[in-house]
Amino acid sequence: MTLKDLRRLAAQGEGPRLEFKRSTGELQEALQTACAFMNGLGGRILVGVKPDGTLAGQQVSDKTLRDIAHALEGFEPPSRVDVERVPLASGLEILVITVPAAGGAVSLAIFDDRVEIWSAGALPSGITPEALSRKHLSVQRNPLIADVFYRAGLIEKWGRGTNRVIEQCRKHGIAPPTFEEITGATVVTFRAQVRLAVPPHETPHVTPHETPHVGAQAAKLLAACREPCARDELQRLLGLHDRMHFLRTYIEPLMAKGWLEMTIPDKPKSRLQRYRATAAGLAQLQGSRKS
Structure with missing residues (x-):
């Protein structure tokens, strides 16, 4: 991971699959988070990053890396967890711990x-x-x-x-x-131009389980987000009950494409958090209606 990639990741703020830890003094908490990620959708832990996303950095010793490796050996079932060191201009480093989703x-x-x-x-x-x-x-x-x-x-x-x-x-x-x-x-x-053997009003089939897509449901979500909307409102709009599934399948992909944004990006878990369509998202919505 490059420093540019790291800055872009930190700018997203903490979320269901991204957590910040100030230093390896919080290593035990970081490993507990890694265990939770491993039992769910996976995610990343950035060690050396402040809660507001500032890249503080820290000294990373060989002992710290050995402690992490030893702790990961105790995870059952064994899973591939990537630990990467990203150097800062100050000479300090950020530890990036990447945890795969359950089952991979x-x-x-x-x-x-x-x-x-x-x-x-x-x-x-x-x-x-x-x-x-x-x-x-x-x-x-x-x-x-x-x-x-x-x-x-x-x-x-x-x-x-x-x-x-x-x-x-x-x-x-x-x-x-x-x-x-x-x-x-x-x-x-x-x-590519792919002709799918499904009726025109049906959603394309996804295997082996539902994964991110931008179709009729996502268009409905973008349309609703012309004005800021809360997550629970959007879930009800789409008739979905699973919060994590909703975030993973709709919110995260739309934000990754730059079509949706948070109204309070520096506090992703705020109870006042709302989502709104970006100019690019509205343009995409308009284009899909014309087609």
């Missing part, structure tokens, strides 16, 4: 104009979403398994998987995919 499922969402593949967990340290579209370093999370697959002829060892996908897309006249990191998940999006 890969989800496929099919829409009229695109296919999205959501995979729990962030990219390996040193690899950015932009790097996946060009030549990049091959980082193997498990070298032993990678070596077995390589000897079996199932994979290469040169980090060309995403490049080969792009080559095949161009060969068949399909736009190359885009790669993103969104709240601890890696998202690959293929855009």
